[in-house]
Amino acid sequence: MPDVLVLVEHDGARVHKSTYELLTAARRLGDPVAVLVGAPGTAARLRESLARYGATRVYAAESTEAGEFVGSPAVDALYLAVRTVDPVAVLVSATTDGKEVAGRLAARLDTGLLTDAVDLDSSGTVTQIVFGGAYTTRSEVTHGIPVIALRPGSFDPEEHPGDAVEHALAVPPVDPAVSARVTARRAALAGDRPALTEASVVVSGGRGVAGADGFKVVEELADALRGAVGASRAAVDAGYYPHQYQVGQTGKSVSPQLYIALGISGAIQHLAGMQTSKTIVAVNKDPEAPVFGVADYGVVGDLFSVAPQLTREVAARRGGS
Amino acid sequence: MNIVVLVKQVPDTAAERTLTGTDHTLDRENSDLVLDEINERAAEEALTLKEENDAEVTVVSMGPDSALDAIRKVLAMGADRGIHVCDDRLRGADVVTTAKVLAAAVGTVTDVDLVLAGDAATDGQASAVPAMVAELLGLPQLTHVRELALDAGRVRAERETDSGEATLGAPLPALVSVTEKINEPRYPSFKGIMAAKKKPVATVGLDDLFPDADHAAFLVTRTRVVEAVPRPARAAGTVVTDDGSAARRLFDHLLAQKLL
Numbered sequence: 001m002p003d004v005l006v007l008v009e010h011d012g013a014r015v016h017k018s019t020y021e022l023l024t025a026a027r028r029l030g031d032p033v034a035v036l037v038g039a040p041g042t043a044a045r046l047r048e049s050l051a052r053y054g055a056t057r058v059y060a061a062e063s064t065e066a067g068e069f070v071g072s073p074a075v076d077a078l079y080l081a082v083r084t085v086d087p088v089a090v091l092v093s094a095t096t097d098g099k100e101v102a103g104r105l106a107a108r109l110d111t112g113l114l115t116d117a118v119d120l121d122s123s124g125t126v127t128q129i130v131f132g133g134a135y136t137t138r139s140e141v142t143h144g145i146p147v148i149a150l151r152p153g154s155f156d157p158e159e160h161p162g163d164a165v166e167h168a169l170a171v172p173p174v175d176p177a178v179s180a181r182v183t184a185r186r187a188a189l190a191g192d193r194p195a196l197t198e199a200s201v202v203v204s205g206g207r208g209v210a211g212a213d214g215f216k217v218v219e220e221l222a223d224a225l226r227g228a229v230g231a232s233r234a235a236v237d238a239g240y241y242p243h244q245y246q247v248g249q250t251g252k253s254v255s256p257q258l259y260i261a262l263g264i265s266g267a268i269q270h271l272a273g274m275q276t277s278k279t280i281v282a283v284n285k286d287p288e289a290p291v292f293g294v295a296d297y298g299v300v301g302d303l304f305s306v307a308p309q310l311t312r313e314v315a316a317r318r319g320g321s
Numbered sequence: 322m323n324i325v326v327l328v329k330q331v332p333d334t335a336a337e338r339t340l341t342g343t344d345h346t347l348d349r350e351n352s353d354l355v356l357d358e359i360n361e362r363a364a365e366e367a368l369t370l371k372e373e374n375d376a377e378v379t380v381v382s383m384g385p386d387s388a389l390d391a392i393r394k395v396l397a398m399g400a401d402r403g404i405h406v407c408d409d410r411l412r413g414a415d416v417v418t419t420a421k422v423l424a425a426a427v428g429t430v431t432d433v434d435l436v437l438a439g440d441a442a443t444d445g446q447a448s449a450v451p452a453m454v455a456e457l458l459g460l461p462q463l464t465h466v467r468e469l470a471l472d473a474g475r476v477r478a479e480r481e482t483d484s485g486e487a488t489l490g491a492p493l494p495a496l497v498s499v500t501e502k503i504n505e506p507r508y509p510s511f512k513g514i515m516a517a518k519k520k521p522v523a524t525v526g527l528d529d530l531f532p533d534a535d536h537a538a539f540l541v542t543r544t545r546v547v548e549a550v551p552r553p554a555r556a557a558g559t560v561v562t563d564d565g566s567a568a569r570r571l572f573d574h575l576l577a578q579k580l581l
Binding site for chain 2: 070071075095096097099100102103104106107108110111112113114115125129133134135136137138139140141142143144176177178179180181182183184185186187195196197201225236242243244245249250252257258275279280281287292293294295296297298299300301302305306307309310313314317
């Protein structure tokens with residue numbers, strides 16, 4: 001079986017679920033080989049988890065400076081791994097960082113790049129959803145080793161236990177003249193919430209939330225559902241919620257199992273970022289709001305009454321289960 | 322100081338966008354084309370830095386004849402000169418070729434200190450081209466930036482993504498991509514619009530940018546769309562009016578759909 005490289009996303013202690021999705025997707029093309037960049041000791045901690053989801057080998061680029069630069073350590077590690085194992089494809093999660101790493105790797109290899117894939121077949125042809133959900137396209141790489149960024153949440157991770165042998169990847173030190181150094185980091189406001197683009201449930205608030213304080217109602221429902229919080233552009237522009245949580249054409253595209261829009265009218269800008277969600281629920285006072293045109297379940301009503309009640313119902317069920 | 326800003330003309334997101342039936346590329350003839358709004362903010366940032374640092378701003382765009390409108394708009398805002406990469410062979414160019422061409426165009430500007438771009442264009446949304454251009458030019462890349470400062474040959478930037486916020490630092494020359502939250506772009510003045518007509522715009526093609534390239538080997542795209550199917554519009558589902566019981570009914574619905 002040919003090798004398929006998978007870039008591991010992790011927080012040092014745990015592998016992100018999106019990586020298990022990549023390992024699952026990679027098995028359609030060949031043997032998944034994990035490439036891990038992290039502080040010394042990371043591979044030893046994460047190797048078993050990666051093997052459980054089908055990684056046959058783990059190539060580890062470990063160094064103390066791994067976290068000090070954005071992207072470059074991962075690009076360098078993947079580039080060296082490609083040269084070492086000659087894979088049939090490289091899979092990366094289509095997160096903010098992942099897409100840049102995939103792009104830089106493709107540029108360095110002069111090879112074809114396919115981003116935001118939602119499906120992948122055994123020939124390496126990927127499915128993408130473009131123009132805010134207007135088209136489904138199928139594309140293939142015609143030159144070089146395909147570099148594919150898979151949208152998180154597109155695959156169900158499947159366990160495929162085996163052994164994974166660890167190999168060290170001797171990547172040269174990052175050149176600070178060509179790489180930006182991280183001098184300070186602040187955790188995402190989301191805290192323990194799942195990342196917006198990876199969450200299976202997203203609860204978003206719009207202008208109808210009527211203020212930054214009002215977003216507590218959105219956050220409480222999201223927490224009860226163990227989901228992420230999003231915001232419409234109108235809510236972000238009004239200063240109710242930070243920009244990095246914006247869902248829409250100039251923000252994030254999300255495709256969760258369940259998307260709940262609270263006080264969002266449904267401008268085309270917003271719909272473009274969320275209408276590929278599996279199920280859409282909308283709560284809005286205005287029965288004419290365009291969001292009801294795409295919602296599977298719409299409630300014409302006051303979000304400050306409906307959302308907290310729903311939060312209590314969900315919490316009660318969670319508490320009893 | 323020399324600043325280059327990369328801009329793209331895109332179909333207006335407020336209008337319907339279609340793909341051609343023949344090669345699945347964007348149907349430009351049936352689209353309203355505008356300067357991409359995040360790129361416009363990159364241009365604004367370049368002009369703010371020009372005022373603070375006495376810089377020369379060059380605006381670069383790759384695209385068909387119509388892309389000249391996007392360049393003229395940035396010139397009207399205050400940029401000094403333009404480079405329009407226009408070549409029929411670039412129709413349907415993929416992100417790798419786009420990055421290579423833009424990197425080569427930036428390479429024609431001498432002593433570049435800073436390259437600015439939007440962190441995504443609202444059409445393709447690959448969100449990777451700025452980092453790729455930096456990769457090809459061997460520049461540090463500071464992407465998804467909402468705040469930017471130049472000082473003593475270095476750039477400091479506040480990066481904001483859904484995985485958190487970070488402060489980045491790098492020596493110049495560097496590439497910075499900005500989010501739509503970095504600033505509010507200025508409107509071109511009448512005087513600016515008139516002046517823009519006299520500002521120099523160099524039109525260059527692939528032969529100018531890659532004089533030594535073996536054209537048989539120059540690949541415009543390394544990917545191919547094999548099928549494009551319009552997705553059916555979502556149909557409206559159940560709509561209920563809240564009489565106090567809507568939350569309970571919504572909960573039951575979500576439970577029945579196995580969404581809880």
